[in-house]
Amino acid sequence: MKVTQERLPASQIGLEIEITPEITKQKYDQVIRNLSNTVNIPGFRKGKVPRQVLIQRLGTTRVKAAALEEIIQEGIEQAIKQEAIAAIGQPQLRSSFDDLINNYDPGQPLTISAAVDTVPEIKLNQYTGLEAKAEEIKYDPTQVDTIIEEQRAKLATLVPVEGRAAAIGDVAVIDFKGVIAKAEGEDPDTEPKPIPGGEGTDFQVELQEDKFIPGFVLGIVGMNPGETKEVSAQFPDPYANEELSGKAALFTITLKEIKTKELPELDDDFAQEVSEFETLDQLRASLEERYQKEAADKTKENQQEALLKELLNYVEIDLPTTFIDQEVDAMLTQTAMKLSQQGIDVKKLFTQDIIPQLRDRSKPEAIDRLKRSLSLQEIGKRESIAVTAAEVQARVTELMVEYPDQDLDEDRLRGVVEEELLTKKIVDWLLEHSSVELVPEGSLTAIEAETDSAVPEAETSNPE
Template sequence: MKVTQEKLPASQIGLEIEVTPETTKQTYEQVVKNLSRTVNIPGFRKGKVPRAILLQRLGSARIKATALEEIIQDGINQAIKQEDIPAIGQPQLRSSFDDLVSGYEPGQPLTFSAAVDVQPEIKVNKYTGLEIKAEEIKVDPERVDKTLDDERQQMATLIPVQGRPAQLGDVAVVDFKGVIPKAEGEEGEDEPISGGEATDFQVELQEDRFIPGFVTGMIGMNPEETREISAQFPDPYANPDLAGKAARFTVTLKEIKEKELPELNDDFAKEVSEYETLAELRSSLEQQYQKEAEDRTKSNKQEAFLKELLNHIEADLPETIIDKEIDAMLMQTAMRLQQQGLDVRKLFTQDVIPRLRDNSREEAIERVKRSLSLREIGKLESIKVSEAEIEARVQELKAEYADQDVDEDRLRSMVENDLLTDKIFDWLFANSTVELVAEGSLAPKEEPEVTENTENTEGEENPEATEPQ
């Protein structure tokens, strides 16, 4: 079989395949033979249909098309094997199938064109001597104390309070009913808020526990007192029909309780953790938060480096790889939504999926380029992971997840990929300059709004202009 190769865009190899006369005839005859055994034609038993009757009933074009499908599929497979082409994905027929059917004559040579995707060639023009800035994440020195205080709040005992009004930090038991007041001069009744009514509702008197104004309006109330409180729904809000609207609540305070917090000592540490002393619990939290900060800083460095690498990469990606990455991204999204309790089948409809794929394409291309560039750098610098390193990490993870059923082959593959990625990044960091800067300093700055009238006289304020955020 004669095969001519041609390099095409998007990492494709074009193939012009010439099939021998013997193959075109043999395949045609075998198709006729197979059809005569399987086709039901009234008046004839299977396998006993005369050739002329079979050709008359089925038609020459149908038989030729069936034979051509086999010739093309077998021809492409043989060409890929013969030319030792590292093909990926499904081959594509470039010739018109209808034209091939029209021109196909069993016993005559047949030439057709096809294309196959291959792994792209990645060219990383520069990957050393780069100058990168990344945000350094530092541990909040108050985070441990805040965590311990949150735990104490969770374990607090509620004690009824007598003889004083409600104050911040209390827990109040109330009845309330909310409405959206009618506009001034508007006729009709106030609009009841759907779900805005409750009896014996327990609310902690902290501003972030309810919509703005509700808790503030309750401060100073005494038991059995009823008060009308004005509040404001934030914008945005979970219920878009209420977003940004003013509300009025009629609130009756029925009971006040205050929190009695457990003492912060070793007994508390034993109650909320596996540690015997408060000092051990504190030390564990400090180590945990330090590790989280270091991991986030490392992730920031990697992200900054990958972003810079994209400026130095040349890659003509085949559709097969892009489509595969889009599939993976949509699968991850579906699994995440499913874990949140959402019905994925209602979200991922046949009408929505094409739009989701289009929206994911740009990110998929970027992700593929990042991954391939790292692997290319690893090859160029002969960066490898030893079997001993992989085995040690696998055993470590198996011990950590001893109570779970783990696919060891998949685990080993993931471990090898993670270890190799870390080694490549370590090499890149060692051969470039990474400047760590304060958290938030690299966030894009919002541009101030510009209005039509931006000209001011000196010293005058422009009420239309918005301050930069």
């Protein structure tokens, strides 16, 4: 079989395959024999239909098409094997099937054109000595005080207050009923429309400005127990209930009781109640260590991300469509699984109309992920970076102990762990052989924001 190769974009190889006269005749005759044994033609037994009658009844085009399907499939498979091409995905027919039928003459040579995706060549122009900038995330000591105060608030007891008006920070016990405020020009005799779910009795509300819709809490502040008051409020736009989005509301509120939070003492007893530690000092030390580690981990993540972005400036990969489609499939599958775990009906969300749009929007991220992954794999090969079986098993054992209630497939988990550990080793190696300057948190974000805001001006500016 004569095969001519041609290098195509997107890591494809074009194939011109010349099918021999013997094959074109053999396949045609074979199809006729098969059809003769399967097709019912009145007046003839199966297998006894004369050739010319069969062709006349079925039509030459149908017979040729059946023969061509086998010729194309087998011809492409043999060509890939003969040329030792590392093909991925399904081959594509580049010839027009209609043209092939017109050109197909059994017993004469036939040329078909096809294309196959191949593993892309990865060109790394540089991967050491890279320079980048990353934001440094510093440990904030106030995080410890914040989390401790949150735990104190959870253990707070509510104590009735008398002799004063409600203030921010109190807990108010109220009866309330809300209606949608009448719009300007609306008939004043029209009955106001009740707000769905907008009423309650002996309802406890914490008087913080971010609680409920704007205006509701501030309307309670300053009220005295036993007082009834009409309070104006405004539903935000957008709002969860679209019918209420942006609507003005009027609430009739009766303040029945004021309570204040009494926080527990910050002592060892408190530490024992909210944690496994015996003393408050031990609890604080543990929280400090946790948040310091979080800050360090986030800083390293920023360094890695900055380095990988810089690396892609020196990488050339002509990605095949097969790789991109597979990565998009994986991304959408992961998204669907997460949404399903949250109780969302994925079938209603991922409709036939929406899926093509989701695929198009996912392609840029899929391409970025593939380039990163393939580049790291190539660097790992060049620098002989590998993980040992002992390292993989140690991590697998840790995870099995950490998640005893989950039905984990140990063999599958081992493959995931091996890939993660190898990626980590390669990225750590890159960090050691490059320079990533740490800059204050927010500085790079501010620069990006300024750049983005300047783009529209540049696009709309008049060069004259």
